[in-house]
Amino acid sequence: MLDKNIERLRQLDLIYGNRIATHYSNTQAIEECVAHSDLVVGGVLIPGAAAPKLVTRAMIARMRPGAVVVDVAIDQGGCFETSHPTTHAEPTFVVDGVIHYCVANMPGAVARTSTFALNNATIAHAVALADKGWKRALKQDRHLLNGLNVAYGRVTYQAVANALDYEHVPAPDMLE
16 A cells, blocks of 8 residues: 555554555555556545546566556546556557556446445535535535635635636635
């Protein structure tokens, strides 16, 4: 498991002990881990922005033939240099002997289950918005406020504004 969040790596060490190896994510660690892995799952997320290409084609080429990479970040452009979106109907392709699984909207494979999970995770927010109205709900819940991307035609999320080269207006300014 590679991550830049040291606290999360410590938690994983406590939970799993020596059953998994944790590493601080940097180029050297990624290169070493990818080269020796039969399966690499890329789960990079930078909210509102494209995923960085952390695994290069050269790294993929050093993997054993028949190894598998799964690009969970494909909906944000993918985190493997060799990735491109695939479908549930044709989910895989091969580059340099390495099998790639890059299905956009992976939860769609289990639509009913993923819908229940999404509903369970979001229903409290929907109820708050309905009961309080969007401005009051966002003023009272920083998580909802952090989720605001656009209001009154203005981009309130910095990464989205940067990606689209739009002016950024801080979300709290839209609640006045």
